[in-house]
Amino acid sequence: MELIDSFSDHYGNRIFRVFRSSAAARKNQLRQHRHTEFEISLILSGSGLYRTETGNYDIRAGDVFLYSTNEFHCISDITPDAGQDCMELLNLQFSPALLAADGITDADPPLGVFFNRSEAFRNRLTRENPHTAEIRELILSVQTECVAKEPCYRTAVRDLIGRILTTVTRFYGYTNRDARTRPSLRYDENLRVAVAYIEEHLCEPLTLDGIIAAAHMTKTHFLAVFKSFYGMTTWDYINIRRIDRAMSLLAASNRTVLDIAVSCGYNNTANFNRIFRKVTGITPKEYRSSKKSTSDSSPS
Template sequence: MKFQEALIPARTKDMFLLKLYHSQVKPGKRQNRRHHHTEFEIALFKSGSGTYTVGDTAYAIQPGDIFLFSTHEVHCITEIHEGEDMLLLNVHFEPRFIWSTGNDLFDAKYLKIFFERNDAFENRLDRQNPATAVIRSLILQMEDEFAKQLPEYELMVKIQLLTILVTVSRHYDYVSRESSRPAVHVKSLSQIEDAIHYIHDHLDSDLSLDDLAKAANMSRSYFSTIFKRLNGISPWDYITIKRIEQSIEYLESTDSSILEIACRCGFNNTANFNRAFKKITGKTPSEYR
């Protein structure tokens, strides 16, 4: 698999708010491996055909297909048919790329397609819906913005992403119209973002719910509720995934022992590390290495 990445970085070192990258995969059957991440994902298939397995549902893939995935939603390409390689363009973005208080025009309400789905929702956008071609064009425009990097290209990418989310909400019957989710106060957005920065600055340390709630200046219960409402996963799931992502970097770039990597990533023993790693990636650290 080959990656060409383009990033919009976060304020926290070594983190990103949005990542666009290409994947090229050879034909063949593939293990159905659990695959989680804290970001939302939009995937555009440029070539190749096969099968995308999402939970218990298998979707046929053909060029031009677009898939949407929420945080912590298990998905895996399980087969690529013989013929041409599969080439796809992935956009991963943190929920706070949309709801961060530094952006007056952006709000958590635009993330309904990830949080408030109805029974008609499918991960693969309807091929026959004319809006799918519009979204496909917007994704390619994002790719072009990253390639040219003209002045203010980061803002243009955000505008294009927001346009995609609004288009999905308007033109597909995928979003529940009977939402009971109350609005989140703008002050709470800033407080949750402070807690996220605290998490990233202390991934290698012991973290408690009290620590996170204090960083957000919230009560424990209110912090947990608002965090999950904005990010789609609990604070602990978020921390675990980020620690595993950090450990993968160490596995790929160092010769450190599994125990050393576990300790550097905030795990107090290899048993907990192995259990968490397999839950997130489908493999043990040793198998991954």
């Protein structure tokens, strides 16, 4: 993975990153993963097969994929294409906090494409839709802004992502406009505190009561607001973040599975193995074996 840029809010919570990733040719390697952030991916080169919760998609250069938080996806097959033996992607990952602002009252907030989907939704944007080419250019413009880092570039990045989601909402029919499953995009400041507390104590014994106390919110309000903005429960968020850390340790070190489990906040391997399989679809040992059997860097 080649990190191009990332930035955080004033509590230190990462709210955006852009990176390029590549993976060598492979067949039927199921390395599913989930994120606590939204993801927009542009296929720069290569072809293959993407497996997602909404179905399987063939991949080719120029395709754009959208993924919500806690949404399973996996590039299982990569085939040589146009003389290249790998696939390259440009990925944008961002928290709902990136787009949150007081005073936004749109009936169809831009995150509706993630949380308020119609039956027509597909993870891969329709190739024939003329607006897909426009969205490709907007994604590349995000990369350009993050490389150049001109004054106010972070505001420009936020606006570009807003334009991408607005274009999808208006011209793809992917949003259910007859139902509201999420409130207007008001990000509770106390929620930022809660997320910062989780990240600071991620690998320690966390309790829901401790998180709520740090956020100075009632339990009912906290649980409702957290799930509303992240599309998952607090414990799902914690487990995905912990397993993400564990995956890095499994791939980059020879530490035992038990040692890694404990260092990521789990007190036994049975619980760690169960949650690891729930998040990734495979066991920690299978993941480590798959990473050692190939030198490619899987898309995240």
